[in-house]
Amino acid sequence: NAGVMQNPRHLVRRRGQEARLRCSPMKGHSHVYWYRQLPEEGLKFMVYLQKENIIDESGMPKERFSAEFPKEGPSILRIQQVVRGDSAAYFCASSPGQGDGYTFGSGTRLTVV
Amino acid sequence: AQSVAQPEDQVNVAEGNPLTVKCTYSVSGNPYLFWYVQYPNRGLQFLLKYITGDNLVKGSYGFEAEFNKSQTSFHLKKPSALVSDSALYFCAVRYNTNAGKSTFGDGTTLTVKP
Numbered sequence: 001n002a003g004v005m006q007n008p009r010h011l012v013r014r015r016g017q018e019a020r021l022r023c024s025p026m027k028g029h030s031h032v033y034w035y036r037q038l039p040e041e042g043l044k045f046m047v048y049l050q051k052e053n054i055i056d057e058s059g060m061p062k063e064r065f066s067a068e069f070p071k072e073g074p075s076i077l078r079i080q081q082v083v084r085g086d087s088a089a090y091f092c093a094s095s096p097g098q099g100d101g102y103t104f105g106s107g108t109r110l111t112v113v
Numbered sequence: 114a115q116s117v118a119q120p121e122d123q124v125n126v127a128e129g130n131p132l133t134v135k136c137t138y139s140v141s142g143n144p145y146l147f148w149y150v151q152y153p154n155r156g157l158q159f160l161l162k163y164i165t166g167d168n169l170v171k172g173s174y175g176f177e178a179e180f181n182k183s184q185t186s187f188h189l190k191k192p193s194a195l196v197s198d199s200a201l202y203f204c205a206v207r208y209n210t211n212a213g214k215s216t217f218g219d220g221t222t223l224t225v226k227p
Contacts, residue, residue, distance in 0.1 A: 004156070031213050042203065042219035043157075056214050091156055095213070099164055101147055102215065104156035 002026075005074075006092050006105035013082045013112050021077040021108045025094030032075045033102065034067060037089040046090075049075060082112045117206040119218035126194045126225055134189040134221045136204030146187040147205040147215065148178055157203060163187060174198070194225045 005024040013019050025032050030050055035043040045059040049069035060067065064082075069075040079086055089109050093102035116139040126132045138144055145164050149157040161172025168180045178189045189202060201222050205215040 006156075033214070035217070043217040045214055045216065048214050058214075093157075099145060101159035101162050102149075102157070103159065104149075106156045 004029075004092055004094050004103050004105035006090075006108050008108060009106065011108055011110050013110065015083060015112055016081050019079040019082050019086070019110055021079075021090050021092075021110070022074045023077070023092030023094075023105060024074040025092075026096075026103050029094035029096050029103070031095045031097070032069050033093045033095075034075075034077050035091045035093065037091060037107075039088075043091065046077070079110075082110070084112045086110060087112045117204050117216055117218045119202075119204055119221045121221050122219075123222045123224070126223070128196050128225050128227050129193050132191050132194040132198070132223065132225070134202050134204075134223060136187045136189065136218060137185050138187065138204075138206045139185070142208045145207040145215075146178075146180060147207070148172065148176070148187075148189050149203045149205065149217075151201040151203065151220070160189070194223075196225050196227055199223055199225045 004026055007022050032049045034046040036046055037043050047060050047067045048056040052071050064080045066078045089107045091104055091107045093104045095102050118137050120135055147162045148160040150160055151157045160176050161170050161178055163170045163180045171177045176191050178187055180187050201220045203220050204218040207215040
């Protein structure tokens, strides 16, 4: 079992470009979560998805950010028109059910230049 | 709203000594409580969880945690620290009325010195 796979590991974007972060959950896990970790800070919840549904997006900025988890393929976190403040580590996690601990991916480190 | 606090940014212990990393949570329903560890440039790894039942929970790498309802705490402990335990530790809370989302503390950096 390959665990939670995130790619790319590192992503550099110029201001105004789009960033696409991908996450493949562990086999058998239907719950996917995205968190953002800013330097020297903890993890901040962004969005919780199940297949084809957004369950909770209360942590997502209202503009420029979107997420999906299609029936086929990985979950995608999309950031349009990136700004320097978007530079952070973005972690995806998955779980088989609501009462279970998360399995985290290794994260995507986004740098906006 | 659910929340969790880790009152110490940093904990330093000598190798072989017992260690405690503190965590308290806000009261709202029945909490699910978790501990995770993060090594540099890596994702978080699950250590242990409390859902219900015995207040003392045992997890990976010799760690354990005690759920204390009266003090709303879930401190992480280990009887004898190793240098390799040095890492960033996160406490997290989830409520069974909330569909899956966990709220994480700000983390505590544990340093174990030889």
